[in-house]
Amino acid sequence: MTSVITPAPHNAVARSLGNGSAAHDEILRVEDLKVHFPLMKGVVIQRQVGTVKAVDGVSFAIQRGETLGLVGESGCGKSTMGLAVLRMLEPTAGRVLFEGRDVTRLDKDRMRPIRRRMQMVYQDPYGSLDPRMTVREIVGEPLRVHGMARDRDAYRGRVEALLIMVGMLPDMAERYPHEFSGGQRQRIGIARALALEPSLVVCDEPVSALDVSIQAQVVNLFIELQERLGLTYIFIAHNLAVVRHISNRVAVMYLGRIVEIAGRDELYRAPLHPYTEALLAAIPVADPDVEARRPRAIIKGEIGSALKPPSGCRFHPRCPKVMERCKQVEPLLSNYSAGRAVACHLYSAPA
Amino acid sequence: MHTSPVSTKVVATDRVMAPPLLQVRNLTTSFATERGRLIAADGVSFDISAGETVAIVGESGSGKSVTALSIMRLIPSPPGRIEAGEVLFEGRDLLKLDDAGIRAIRGNKIAMIFQEPMSSLNPALPVGLQVAEPINLHRGASWAKALELAKELLGRVRIPDAASRLAAYPHQFSGGMRQRVMIAMALACQPRLIIADEPTTALDVTVQAQILDLLKELTRETGSSLLLITHDLGVVARYADRVAVMYAGCIVETAPARALYRDPRHPYTLGLLASVPRLDSDVSHRLMPIEGQPPDLALLPKGCAFSARCRHVIHSCRVARPPLVEAEPRHWKACFNDVRDHTSAS
Numbered sequence: 001m002t003s004v005i006t007p008a009p010h011n012a013v014a015r016s017l018g019n020g021s022a023a024h025d026e027i028l029r030v031e032d033l034k035v036h037f038p039l040m041k042g043v044v045i046q047r048q049v050g051t052v053k054a055v056d057g058v059s060f061a062i063q064r065g066e067t068l069g070l071v072g073e074s075g076c077g078k079s080t081m082g083l084a085v086l087r088m089l090e091p092t093a094g095r096v097l098f099e100g101r102d103v104t105r106l107d108k109d110r111m112r113p114i115r116r117r118m119q120m121v122y123q124d125p126y127g128s129l130d131p132r133m134t135v136r137e138i139v140g141e142p143l144r145v146h147g148m149a150r151d152r153d154a155y156r157g158r159v160e161a162l163l164i165m166v167g168m169l170p171d172m173a174e175r176y177p178h179e180f181s182g183g184q185r186q187r188i189g190i191a192r193a194l195a196l197e198p199s200l201v202v203c204d205e206p207v208s209a210l211d212v213s214i215q216a217q218v219v220n221l222f223i224e225l226q227e228r229l230g231l232t233y234i235f236i237a238h239n240l241a242v243v244r245h246i247s248n249r250v251a252v253m254y255l256g257r258i259v260e261i262a263g264r265d266e267l268y269r270a271p272l273h274p275y276t277e278a279l280l281a282a283i284p285v286a287d288p289d290v291e292a293r294r295p296r297a298i299i300k301g302e303i304g305s306a307l308k309p310p311s312g313c314r315f316h317p318r319c320p321k322v323m324e325r326c327k328q329v330e331p332l333l334s335n336y337s338a339g340r341a342v343a344c345h346l347y348s349a350p351a
Numbered sequence: 352m353h354t355s356p357v358s359t360k361v362v363a364t365d366r367v368m369a370p371p372l373l374q375v376r377n378l379t380t381s382f383a384t385e386r387g388r389l390i391a392a393d394g395v396s397f398d399i400s401a402g403e404t405v406a407i408v409g410e411s412g413s414g415k416s417v418t419a420l421s422i423m424r425l426i427p428s429p430p431g432r433i434e435a436g437e438v439l440f441e442g443r444d445l446l447k448l449d450d451a452g453i454r455a456i457r458g459n460k461i462a463m464i465f466q467e468p469m470s471s472l473n474p475a476l477p478v479g480l481q482v483a484e485p486i487n488l489h490r491g492a493s494w495a496k497a498l499e500l501a502k503e504l505l506g507r508v509r510i511p512d513a514a515s516r517l518a519a520y521p522h523q524f525s526g527g528m529r530q531r532v533m534i535a536m537a538l539a540c541q542p543r544l545i546i547a548d549e550p551t552t553a554l555d556v557t558v559q560a561q562i563l564d565l566l567k568e569l570t571r572e573t574g575s576s577l578l579l580i581t582h583d584l585g586v587v588a589r590y591a592d593r594v595a596v597m598y599a600g601c602i603v604e605t606a607p608a609r610a611l612y613r614d615p616r617h618p619y620t621l622g623l624l625a626s627v628p629r630l631d632s633d634v635s636h637r638l639m640p641i642e643g644q645p646p647d648l649a650l651l652p653k654g655c656a657f658s659a660r661c662r663h664v665i666h667s668c669r670v671a672r673p674p675l676v677e678a679e680p681r682h683w684k685a686c687f688n689d690v691r692d693h694t695s696a697s
Contacts, residue, residue, distance in 0.1 A: 220637050289612070
């Protein structure tokens with residue numbers, strides 16, 4: 001497999017740096033990452049009848065302080081990739097370099113200090129908080145587990161500081177998750193993720209379960225925390241409009257592969273891959289006048305199965321610009337211009 | 352008390368002067384809960400004309416689904432109860448019909464499409480039978496004839512190879528294809544009105560666009576009206592002729608879609624439009640969220656339900672509930688203030 005040259009960081013990355021970090025302060029590099037799940041059949045004698053290639057050769061890099069948006073439809077592998085980066089799922093192949101170090105082969109003990117530096121915010125603020133724990137216990141648990149609080153006062157002080165940081169009141173610490181609305185629960189989840197002072201936070205659909213009037217509050221909180229703490233985000237979401245607001249760069253996934261990665265403005269202004277184009281065209285804009293003018297390019301079909309991806313380009317059965325070659329040869333993600341790569345035969349030199 | 356948004360002097364259609372197909376008047380539905388009796392739909396009034404697409408937009412708990420279910424008399428009772436109001440469909444009040452009467456309308460002249468097709472389809476029956484059933488039931492067609500029509504319908508909702516799919520079971524279809532089956536079922540008896548409650552929320556965006564386009568195209572062809580229940584302001588902008596915005600059980604603003612987006616008059620509508628990121632919005636500015644938390648129906652403030660979160664709040668808002676009044680022709684709002692968005696006025 002040809003190794004993919006990762007696009008250079010977009011200039012807008014500087015937005016949240018501000019601390020004089022070098023331009024090439026790479027926090028995470030993912031190389032040809034694969035996560036395959038065996039599909040077993042049989043009760044007594046199990047045999048493997050197939051392989052679900054949830055993530056199938058993905059490469060990218062992220063600069064410190066940057067937000068990489070990861071978009072795609074359900075089944076594209078974006079959440080699996082987030083979990084594999086944090087090693088909450090074991091990758092089948094490939095490497096994940098966090099702050100220059102390959103974490104894919106570290107054992108538990110050596111992984112522990114690194115895990116502190118990489119945290120996750122989940123989609124479901126209902127399911128991800130233990131209903132029997134108080135907010136103090138939920139937010140403080142990572143501090144206890146990692147022995148981060150010297151004494152009781154330090155522990156309480158730290159939890160309260162975290163709550164204030166996410167826009168909650170310290171006296172909410174004694175309450176239980178069910179006493180809060182969805183937006184507030186997500187704030188609690190964010191406080192917990194920040195307890196160990198991570199540098200990388202993987203956010204998996206962190207606002208999609210929230211009411212629309214609350215989503216903006218939480219998106220703004222993510223942006224503020226990034227500016228204050230210099231956080232790096234992988235922001236996984238299916239809502240391309242939300243991703244556009246928070247990301248410096250965006251990667252579009254389809255059936256286990258990145259099909260396009262580019263700076264935010266380029267990707268939204270002039271998408272290259274027909275799938276990116278179709279995704280953007282599918283999303284209605286909240287303005288009837290704009291909608292009346294927009295060209296409607298609705299693609300047919302639905303995302304296939306990662307168990308049996310189509311031959312050649314995985315998008316070819318749905319692609320409005322499909323060519324003969326697309327059915328046989330899988331296009332590789334290759335550089336198109338500075339900071340931009342696309343996996344599509346439309347942009348590669350004819351064979 | 353609410354003024355009806357469409358009084359007799361203004362007929363809510365540009366097409367015909369006939370009475371609207373559906374007139375909902377002062378519909379009030381409550382639910383018994385541990386925290387007392389909560390009013391989920393509170394004096395809801397609106398009309399739908401023949402061939403029109405009306406969207407009810409709101410967040411969870413706003414009463415939009417309860418309104419849809421009340422129209423169809425599908426509110427589980429107990430704990431739910433339709434307290435008051437009228438639902439006039441072709442001149443008859445659906446709330447006064449007996450069970451047999453409403454069953455003759457449901458799935459026949461009024462069809463419904465739900466968010467999760469898997470929970471509305473029978474997993475143990477081939478889809479062909481499920482699409483044919485209402486034709487057999489309501490139209491008295493023989494099963495052979497009904498199955499023939501079912502095949503035609505599956506073709507019309509663009510299920511590839513419809514003839515051979517008649518014998519397939521729901522689990523053999525993808526989410527998008529199941530929703531197509533639901534649409535085929537809804538169309539089976541040539542309904543005058545289709546109520547679609549978040550029909551594409553569970554689907555991916557490219558499939559959402561396919562399904563909504565199909566639904567819009569088919570209603571246009573058949574001349575049936577569409578009531579679209581959604582939380583997505585983009586979907587409303589793309590598909591609706593007229594919009595009603597709901598908050599805490601009440602319609603707070605209703606207008607033709609263009610007017611509502613161009614010149615929103617209720618602070619909640621303004622707030623929603625400013626807080627939702629768009630593909631074409633300016634990303635150099637922060638989003639403008641609506642402050643505070645969604646309303647709790649058990650703890651609604653006196654006066655306007657939105658007053659606790661409203662940046663234009665005045666004394667009267669905390670004392671009395673603002674009635675829905677006509678701010679412009681066909682543009683109704685329930686707000687004491689004259690709030691307008693000066694930045695986007697074009």
